[in-house]
Amino acid sequence: MKSKKIIALALACTLSVGAFAGCAKKKSESISDWTMIAFMAGKELNEGNEIQEELAKKTGVRLKESWNTSQDVASAVGTMIASNDLPDLIDGGNGSKMLAEAGMLVAWDDYLAKDEYKNLKEMFSDKQWELFRQADGHIYWANVFGKTYGEPKSRGHNDEAFWVQVRVLEWAGYPIIETLDEYFDLLDSYAKANPVNADGVEVIPYTALCEGWRYFCVENAPEFLDGYPNDGSVIVNLDDPDNPKIEDYNVTPTAKMYFKKLNEVYNAGIMDPEFATMDYDTYIAKLASGAVLGMCDQNWDFAQINNTFIDKGYKELGYNYVPLGLVAEKGQTKNQWHAYADVPNVSSGIAVTTKCNDADKAFKFLNQMLDQEIHDLRFWGVKDVDYLVDENGLYYRTEEMRANWQNDAFRAKHVCNYSYLPQWGGTHRDGKNAMKPEDQESEFFATLSEPLKKAFDAYGYTSYGDFLRSEHITQLGFWYPMYSHSNDMDSTTDYGAAWLKMGDCKHEWLPVVITSKDFESDWAAYQAAYAECKPELFLAEMQKELDRRAALGK
């Protein structure tokens, strides 16, 4: 009997302790565990990531980021809508408009009007915010990239270019490469002299990804070669500055010249024979192996290989890429590969979904992300642990800290950028430092590998942007970029259907003309097939949108 009582007492104690523990836990659980999805490649953080926990303490939100690399964003978003299975926050990419139309996003308007959320409001000018407004009169998202606070400090080139491994330039004595002919000659002669890498991998002088939406790698170079900025789907001709005109870069003489050149190098064996059939993963694997000497791509599309280069020591071998701003004709000064102006892509951005149970808190959280203290924590890390401050108030890192921040394992357990949440480039609010370490002069040069440093010195460049030799245009047309309109199109409209058809046609024909044995006739057949897609419907709609935006900007 007695023993039973004791057991009962013990049990009761355990239970009540459990209950108290439960209470205690509940108290600290004012931290909301939310989820977020972005349609980009990314690294998932470890459970209990140190800076993430710190941010959770400060903001009351712990955000679990997932990365969806599906090649067709609109269909992935469509599936999410159909199954009503949404995260709390989302960067819907091309599917953003679908989400808004389905009524799945929370409108920003009320929040932007309130002083509490002034960090968010500060991201764009009133006019720019207008561009984010959807047909139903609301703003549902804000693009977080390409925004400069104060003085520009950016040293990177996050966008498109013809890239070349820096060892190739070193081998050739750091020449200035201006045209496609020079570029392919350089790649070819290097590959002939050095057919095999140090670890026995055969070099691939040039490759081009053709898969899914990433086929811009092969498709849109003519626009840049002619010296236009990345309007994406069209060229905006400014010959008459008061009457900007839409033009189609798929049918220009430069387009023909470019594809003819690719055809020539393909038949000469300079171009990767598998270029047309590889998927994105294969492409990245090829780049990460150090085999590919050159390609045309957006930096963000392949930047993930940098860590592999560090791990494998390829960095010291000069496998890192530098961008080249090629132009259609030698001596052409029209060149806008590198954008010196901020370019909000209004077609997508960070959004709060209706699934989120506390929208006020979500916007407060987004707003807090731009507080200087939080911003520092996200990008610089913890003071005295991840960076030090010198007597002039300038942030810097030691070799060890730098190595840590480049190490995937360390990043997973310690670093938390929340890279798809609102953020700034440019100058720190203290007026001295850069918002992000990669833009800090001392850090930028300290993290460059030896071969890269040599190239920067040889050319006398101080940023990746310099390599592109672009015009210093700091103010782009208010309509820019036009792709934010075409990204939203679908088959419900005749121009949208034409746009999809044009894409299909190019997916199908570009590899054919590049691999053709009879370029002229295949090119003519391609142009005929292209004309059948009725591009004029699409171009007329783009002109309409251009006029609308131009009027808005006045």
Added chain:
Amino acid sequence: MSTIEKDAPALKSKLNKAEVKRQRVLLIVAGLYVVYGIIFYYLPLFGWIMAFQNYKLKDGIFGSQFVGFKWFKFLFDDKTFLRDLRNTLGMGVINLVATTVTAIGFAILLSEVRNVMGKKIVQTISYLPHFLSWIVVTSIVRDAFATKGMINELLQGLHIIKEPISYFMHTKYFWPIVAISNVWKETGWNAIIYLATITSIDPSLYEAAAMDGAGRWQKIKHITLPGIRSTIIILLIMNIGNVLNAGFEVQYLLGLGVLKPVSETIDIYVLNYGMANFSLGTAAGIFKTFIAMILIFLFNFIAKRAGEERLF
């Protein structure tokens, strides 16, 4: 089979209270399936209305504007859709024929193996690929058919070709590759049902044939094949309805760029053009169902005329 026909009159016994009571468990179970069918197969058909609307997620089925046959017209004016219809039918038929023939052949070969152990091992190994997902199978196929892949090396080693062929750059290889992938993946699995039927053939038939001096080949021809004929027909009829489901994953994963003209199926079309445009997707779906029904009725009719076993 004849046994069913003999039993048929018995089923028509009077439906009285006692009979209902006697079969109540069966009726309840059957009733559940009817309810299931109504909920999951018939109620969703209501959504077909979307095909005749400019369906907008926000407005819903009741608020969207009706546009009649606009989307059907769109489909039939669209060369891409007609091309994809051709691809779907083409690959569907090739896959059906290839997988059926190989499965029957494989089942017969396997049933002729006398070593029980060996038979079991071969059977188990051969149906394992069925459980692999297409994403895995397509990577294997991609590697095997790569320029420096297994197939090219083999053919070069045998001096059948001089230069490696890039199979995924030429449209003419695509349908065979899809058929081969299907055969590789499904033969073992599909053979199971034929094997089971072969096992159920009365052994005395074989003994009698052996007495009459029939060899192996003759036994296969005159006993095994006729013995599984009705199974073959039934399975064919059932699979005919699936011809338009010729595939999505394998074509989607293997059919990049150049191959689009031969690789795109209706399902992929729906994905590309119908994802933000639900009306168009629904219209394409209705059309697909319509074709599938025609095919089933047609084949059933042919089977009936030929005096064969049939579905209904």
